[in-house]
Structure formats: structure tokens, C-alpha cells
Amino acid sequence: MANRAKIALIGNPNAGKSSLFNSLTGLRQKTGNFPGVTMDKLTGIWELEPGKEIEILDLPGIYSIYPKSLDEELVINILGNPNHEDYPDMAIVVADASNLKRNLLLFSQVRDLGIPTVLALNMIDVAENQGFVINSLKLARELNVEVIEINAKKGIGVNGLKLAVAQTLKNRFASNDALPLPVEDQLLKDIAAKFGETDPYRALLWLMEHDRMKMFTQAQREAFDGIMVKNHFFAKTYKSRETVKRYELLTEIVDRCVINLNRQWDDEPVKTWTDRLDKAFLHPILGYVIFLGILFIMFQAVFTWASVPMDGIDSLVAHINDYLKEVLPASKLTDLLTDGLIAGIGGVLIFVPQIAFLFLFISLLEETGYMSRVMFIMDKMMRRFGLNGKSVVPLISGVACAVPAIMSTRSIGSWKDRLITIMVTPLMSCSARLPIYTVLISLVVPEKNTLFGLFNLQGVALFALYLLGFFMALISAALMKKILKFNEKSYFIMELPTYKGPRFKHIAISILNSVKAFVFEAGKIIVAISIVLWVFASYGPGDSMTQAEQTVKQQYPSLRGIDLENKIAAQKLENSYAGHFGKIIEPVIKPIGYDWKIGIALITSFAAREVFVGTMSTIYSLGGETDDENATIKQRMRSEINPDTGKPMYDTALGFSLLIFYAFAMQCMSTLATTYRETKSWKYPVIQFAYMTTLAYVAALIVYQVLK
Structure with missing residues (x-):
């Protein structure tokens, strides 16, 4: 790679840079991160000539080298520093031909x-449809560089680009x-x-942006400040005047190289399909209606279409586990392989269909140009x-699953807005919370009660929980805006x-x-935590696990089959490290009405929210995997007696306390792993877990x- x-x-946002990158590199891409920066670095290999490969670095889209965001700051730290490890041998600037002067x-x-x-x-085709004809040969002479016409989406012009790049690399000429x-x-x-530094423009860039360039020490920054004071140089004034001067020069060049057919024939501007569609998509009322309709279709896909492959993956993992348990000797090593490792891998793979469908829709919306309208x-x-307009898609996606939703925040250019969106997205109630809501609502909200004689009260309660999550996400975002201190100012500049x-x-x-980013980055963390959770639930101090089995057989000599296995499993869980931890935290959760059994469910459901129901099933010595299971769980939970009061354990107070806790608490370890993957730091997952746990505890308390 070094050779x-x-x-x-390089290019403005929406100029087609990423499409060109995909055309040049195809599947020969890899994602890393820029040194010292929590942002993705996308690199790929392009075969310029037979046997000659070059490395392509896809930099964030920017409008100018005078930065107003972290994206632009990252770019100048590379382009302004010849000693940077990502400093390029040359650049390909991708320009939107339909807006040539600005590009x-x-x-x-x-x-x-x-x-x-x-x-x-x-x-070029878009420019021609708008009545602009560009003389690229004349433009190349005016600019004194190679100019190539391309269609990045269709891969047209790549061969000409190869020749231009080869010629430029050979001559190494820069004006x-x-x-x-x-x-x-x-x-x-x-x-x-x-x-x-003797290069005049780079020297001026250093002088004007030294505070944003990581290559300089504090002493060097102070030296730059001294030079500016000595020479009465004002960076803001120079940048403004320079930009105006550049536009004057570029306007003259564009006028000489571009023919405007509209101006020539004194016609009205050409009405394009974009103009016609935007009348509907950007309409102050109809625009929202269309957007909601698209969201409805998108989430039908994420919920409904993804359920088939997700069930298939779940079934496949279960069959593999059953097969291995049959052919391998019964041992702790076999349990670790099946219930720990393979179950953990299954917990990763089961998210893949949701991620794939969600990013299918997001990519479609981005490729067609509609996503920019939504943000606007x-x-x-x-x-x-x-937040900003780009936060909409991740927040709404969180209703399906926070994992792909957090991943979709990559479209947010501002690091501040992106971070706040990542931090509040898990407050949106995901689909994994649905089994918990269903069971608990049935315990505390009478089934036959209705609102205004029309709406089922249980359905209203479920809807209220989803609304509660959404409003809490907005409130949390507003608070974080005040608490988190950033030097970066948030701008929403977008060319449609x-x-x-x-x-x-x-x-x-x-x-x-x-999918690769999730499976190989977040996935390895999820599998590791799954194994740790399995160990804590499968082992206990001393011979407590063996004694648990013997105790059950002595106390319940008449039990046989699945009933005996469930009772033993429940007793072992109580005596495991997880059970002991549940009893340790019982004094902490007692004020919100929870006992050690619920404490275990809080711990195990951190692997995945829907594990709560399975854990309660095991604790109460129940079996089954169908809808009847939920009914049995409800009956058993209804009959559970609070030993302190002698009254039903799951009364209105405890039921709503649990509902509120699960509405606000961190969703699962997958979400934390994904937050780490997207922020490249454990600081933010820790803060996210801490504030959501505190919020959930206080609200439940x-x-x-x-209510009690």
C-alpha cells in the first residue's frame, strides 16, 4: 500500500464524488478512521493501468478549504499538511457541471x-438539460489542468479519467x-x-487556520498570532475578499467556456422534472404527507419484510445449536459453544436483515435526491x-431498531448534531421492547376498557409509550445542546x-x-458480551449450582420432564453469579418496587430487550415458545405474591414502573456497541448508558x- x-x-456535497468512488473502486473498499479523529475514512483500490494500482481516498464533501464544520476541518488538516499520512500525490476534484461556477x-x-x-x-447531461453547453477543452486551457467529462452514476468517462490521471501523475504539475x-x-x-514554508497560498492557509490545524503546537499558534498582529493581517477580511476575487475570476472563465442557450434565445428557464416534483415534495403541507407515506412503507418493510429472514436466521441458529448439542458430548464446553458463542453470533446476524432493508431505503432516498428534501x-x-434535518431518519428508524438507526447518522455532516442524535436515538421505543410492553400492559390495563368507547385502552397505552420515547428524545436533545460544549457551530447548508x-x-x-461494519465491528463486541453474560448465568460460587439441582429434586420429588428441568433452571439461575448479583442490587431497585428476580431480568435483558420475557419464564419455571407462553407468563406473574405486603406483586404501581423503566433504559448491548463503533470512543457509550439508566430509574421511582 505504501508504494x-x-x-x-474532493468535491462539494451532492457533486457525485461518492458515486465516482464506487465506480472506480467497486468492492475493493475498506473503512478505517482518520488518525485521531472519530470519523470514517473510506479508501479503495483503483487499477489505473494493468499491473498499476493506486489508492483512492474519499474525503468528506466540502464547499471551501476555509472550514465551518469538523468535516471541512478534517480536509484542511490533510490538504494543508504535506507530512500528513493521508496527504495525496494528486487530487480529483469532482464538480457538478450544472452549477459550475460555485464548484x-x-x-x-x-x-x-x-x-x-x-x-x-x-x-454534464443535467447541465445540458438546463440549457448549458460546456466547452471542456477550452476550460482545460483556461484552468491549465486536465478536464474530463464523466457520468459517475453510469461509469461513463472513466477511461478518459484514467488517461488524465496518468498524465497528471507523470507531469506532477500544479499551478x-x-x-x-x-x-x-x-x-x-x-x-x-x-x-x-515558501508556498504562498499554503503559508496563508496556515496563518488563517492555524487554530484548526492539529500539526501546530500551542507555541506555534501563538507565533502565528504574533505575525498577524505585526503585519496588521485580518484573516476574516482576507478570506471574504479572496472569495469575492475568486468568483470574479471564475465568472470570467465560465462566461468564456459555457454557452447558456436560455440566455442566447431569451427563453424562459427550462422547467425540469426536479422543478415539477419539488412543488409537491417541498410543499409546506403536502411535503409532510408524502414523507409520512414513505416512512410508513419503509417501516412496513423493516418490520414486516425483515421478519421472514430474521425468523429464518433465528431458526437456523436454533437448529445448529440443537444439532451440536445432539452430536457433541454434554459438557460446559458444549454449552459455551452453543448457548454462549453461537447464540451470541445469532444475536448479531439476526439484525442483518433489518440493517439491510433500512439502508436499502436510505440509499434509494439518497440516490434519487429525495433525502435532501426531507432534511430541508x-x-x-x-x-x-x-438537532437538524438530517436527524429525522435515525430517530424514526429507532422505532424499528436502534442499531441501524445509529449507523444511519453517518449522513449528518455536523459532528455535534450527529453525536446528539446518536445519544438520544435509543430513547425511541424499538421493536424489541414490544414483547415487554405487551406482557406488562396486559397486567395493569384492563383488556375490555376503552377510551371514548372507541379505542382499546391497551392500544392507547402502547401508543403513549412510543410517543413518550419520542418526546423524551427531543427533550434530551435540547438539554444536551446546552450541556455539551462544542467550538463547532452547526450549519445546515445544502444544495438540493x-x-x-x-x-x-x-x-x-x-x-x-x-452490514460488514456492523457484523465485524459492533458484532465482535456483542458476541464477547454474550459469552460473558452466559458465564455469569451458568456458573455460581462454590458448589451452589450442584446443590441447587439436588435441592429441587428433594423438594419436588413428583416433578418430571420439562417441569423438573424448568424448576432446576430457575433454581440454578437464582444461585448463579447473575442471581447473586440480582440479590446484591435488590436494595437499590427495591425503592422502585423490584425484587431480585426482576433484577436478574434487568441484567439478562441487557443482551436484548426481548430476553426479559424469556428470563421471567425461566425464573417462574415456565416453558414453551409460542403465544401461549405469554399467556402463561401473564397468569403466573398475576399470581405472584409480594412477600412484604401479601398482595399481588405486579400491581398497577409496579407494572407502570417497569413500563417506564424499559421505555427509558438503554435498549441493549448491541446499541452500546454500535455507539462505540460510530463514535470511536467508549466515553460516549458510557455517558449514554449512565444518563439513560439514571433517567429510567428516577422516572420509574x-x-x-x-401509584403505590
Whole structure:
């Protein structure tokens, strides 16, 4: 890899950079992270010539090298530092041909940094449909670089791009001999004397952005401040004047190289399909209706379509476990393999269909250009709560599963907004909480009661829990906006792209990368924690587990078959390390009405929320895996007596306390593992777990104390 030339793909958001990256690299991609930065680094291999491969680095989309977000700050730390490990040998700047002048601003800045550059004009067909004809040969002479016309989605122009890249790598020519806006010679001499940088534009970039560049020490930053004071240099003023000057120069070039047929024939601007569709999709009322309809279809798919392969995966894992238990000798090693390792792997794989379907829809919405419209119409409302328009999809996706929902926050450009979205998404009630809600609501809400004689009260209670999660997510986001301190200001700057047909190859690559990231990153953590949980539930101090079995056989000599096995399992669970821990935490959970049995369920359901029902089944010595199981669990839980009061254990106070606790508590270890995967730090999963657990405990305490 070290011997390969490195090329950086650079461009404005929605210019087609990622589509070009997929076209060039296909499946030869890998995801890492930039050194010292909690952001994904996507790299791939492109075969430039037979036997000659180069490394492609897909940088975040930016509008300028003067950063206003962490994405742009990351880019200048690479492009402005020749000693950075990701500093490119050359750059391909992808420009939207239908908005050429604005896209050329970034191109001119990259070129003036002294980086050999090729300009790739994407979406030429869109520009022509809008009445623009670009003379790319003349543009190449004006800019003094190779200019290639491409269609990134269809892979058109790749061969020409290969020739241009090969020529540029060979000649290593970069035009940076003059500043777009002159400065005093003494200023550049002072920078060169202090830092040894003689390239004028890079020296100015260092001077203006030294506080954002990680390559400089505090002493060096103070030295830059001294140079600015000495030379009466004001960075903000220079950047503004320089940008205006660049646009003046670029306007002249564009006027010479682009023919506007609309202007030539004095016609009205061409009305495109994008203009027509946006009348509906951006309508202040109809836009929301359409969006809700699309969400309904999307979640029908995530809930309904994914259930078939998820059931298949669940069944396959169960059959593999049963087969191994039959052919392997009964031992703790076999139990570890089946109930620990394979069950943990199954707990990872069962999420794959949901992730695949969710990212299928997200990729479709992004590829067609509709996702930008959703973010645009929702931004105003979400910003009041410390989020932005891009937070909408992850929050609503959390109703299905927090794991793919958190992964989908990658579309949020602002690190601050993305982090807050990640931190509050688990408050949305996921599908795994449904079994818990179903059982507990049936215990505390009478089945025959209705609201206004029309709506089943149990259904209303379920709906209220989902609404409660959504509003708590918004409230938590608003509080985090005030608590979390960021130097970054949140901007929502977005150019709405034209509508396009999706390219399914790119969608498939996006789905594959998302699934791989979950399985191989978050998955290994989930499997490890599953094994740990199995160990704690399967072993106990001393010979307590053996004694538990003997005690059951002595106390219940008439029990046989599944009833005996269930009673032994319940007794062993009580005597396991998990059971002992349940009794240790009982004084803590006693104020919210829970005993050690519920304490065990709180622990084991951390593996997955739906484990709560299975744990209660084991604790109460019940069996079965059908809907009848839930009915039996309800009956047994109804008949459970509180030893302290002599009254039913699961009364209204305890039932609603548990409902509120599970509505607010961290969903599962998979969610924490995914948060770690997306933030590249354990700090945020720990904070997330702590605040959600505290919120759940306090809310459950209030509910229990009020209702009891």
C-alpha cells in the first residue's frame, strides 16, 4: 500500500464524488478512521493501468478549504499538511457541471495549494438539460489542468479519467505561482522565516487556520498570532475578499467556456422534472404527507419484510445449536459453544436483515435526491431541539431498531448534531421492547376498557409509550445542546440535487459496507458480551449450582420432564453469579418496587430487550415458545405474591414502573456497541448508558412512589 500513489477525491456535497468512488473502486473498499479523529475514512483500490494500482481516498464533501464544520476541518488538516499520512500525490476534484461556477471555487483553492489536480465534470447531461453547453477543452486551457467529462452514476468517462490521471501523475504539475489576492511581501517572509514554508497560498492557509490545524503546537499558534498582529493581517477580511476575487475570476472563465442557450434565445428557464416534483415534495403541507407515506412503507418493510429472514436466521441458529448439542458430548464446553458463542453470533446476524432493508431505503432516498428534501423541510423544527434535518431518519428508524438507526447518522455532516442524535436515538421505543410492553400492559390495563368507547385502552397505552420515547428524545436533545460544549457551530447548508434514477450497484455496495461494519465491528463486541453474560448465568460460587439441582429434586420429588428441568433452571439461575448479583442490587431497585428476580431480568435483558420475557419464564419455571407462553407468563406473574405486603406483586404501581423503566433504559448491548463503533470512543457509550439508566430509574421511582 505504501508504494501506491494516493489520490484524494474532493468535491462539494451532492457533486457525485461518492458515486465516482464506487465506480472506480467497486468492492475493493475498506473503512478505517482518520488518525485521531472519530470519523470514517473510506479508501479503495483503483487499477489505473494493468499491473498499476493506486489508492483512492474519499474525503468528506466540502464547499471551501476555509472550514465551518469538523468535516471541512478534517480536509484542511490533510490538504494543508504535506507530512500528513493521508496527504495525496494528486487530487480529483469532482464538480457538478450544472452549477459550475460555485464548484470551481473549491477546485481553484485545491489547485492553488500546489496539489496536482484533475477536474472531473460530473452530470454534464443535467447541465445540458438546463440549457448549458460546456466547452471542456477550452476550460482545460483556461484552468491549465486536465478536464474530463464523466457520468459517475453510469461509469461513463472513466477511461478518459484514467488517461488524465496518468498524465497528471507523470507531469506532477500544479499551478500555484500566484495568489488570487496579493498580500504584503513581508507577511510571507515572516511566515517563511518562522516556519520554512515558501508556498504562498499554503503559508496563508496556515496563518488563517492555524487554530484548526492539529500539526501546530500551542507555541506555534501563538507565533502565528504574533505575525498577524505585526503585519496588521485580518484573516476574516482576507478570506471574504479572496472569495469575492475568486468568483470574479471564475465568472470570467465560465462566461468564456459555457454557452447558456436560455440566455442566447431569451427563453424562459427550462422547467425540469426536479422543478415539477419539488412543488409537491417541498410543499409546506403536502411535503409532510408524502414523507409520512414513505416512512410508513419503509417501516412496513423493516418490520414486516425483515421478519421472514430474521425468523429464518433465528431458526437456523436454533437448529445448529440443537444439532451440536445432539452430536457433541454434554459438557460446559458444549454449552459455551452453543448457548454462549453461537447464540451470541445469532444475536448479531439476526439484525442483518433489518440493517439491510433500512439502508436499502436510505440509499434509494439518497440516490434519487429525495433525502435532501426531507432534511430541508424538517430542519426548522428539529433545530429547536439541538438537532437538524438530517436527524429525522435515525430517530424514526429507532422505532424499528436502534442499531441501524445509529449507523444511519453517518449522513449528518455536523459532528455535534450527529453525536446528539446518536445519544438520544435509543430513547425511541424499538421493536424489541414490544414483547415487554405487551406482557406488562396486559397486567395493569384492563383488556375490555376503552377510551371514548372507541379505542382499546391497551392500544392507547402502547401508543403513549412510543410517543413518550419520542418526546423524551427531543427533550434530551435540547438539554444536551446546552450541556455539551462544542467550538463547532452547526450549519445546515445544502444544495438540493436534481432527481436521478438510482444505480443499484452503488446501493448494493452501500448495503454491503453497512452490514460488514456492523457484523465485524459492533458484532465482535456483542458476541464477547454474550459469552460473558452466559458465564455469569451458568456458573455460581462454590458448589451452589450442584446443590441447587439436588435441592429441587428433594423438594419436588413428583416433578418430571420439562417441569423438573424448568424448576432446576430457575433454581440454578437464582444461585448463579447473575442471581447473586440480582440479590446484591435488590436494595437499590427495591425503592422502585423490584425484587431480585426482576433484577436478574434487568441484567439478562441487557443482551436484548426481548430476553426479559424469556428470563421471567425461566425464573417462574415456565416453558414453551409460542403465544401461549405469554399467556402463561401473564397468569403466573398475576399470581405472584409480594412477600412484604401479601398482595399481588405486579400491581398497577409496579407494572407502570417497569413500563417506564424499559421505555427509558438503554435498549441493549448491541446499541452500546454500535455507539462505540460510530463514535470511536467508549466515553460516549458510557455517558449514554449512565444518563439513560439514571433517567429510567428516577422516572420509574416517581411513578412507583406515586401509584403505590
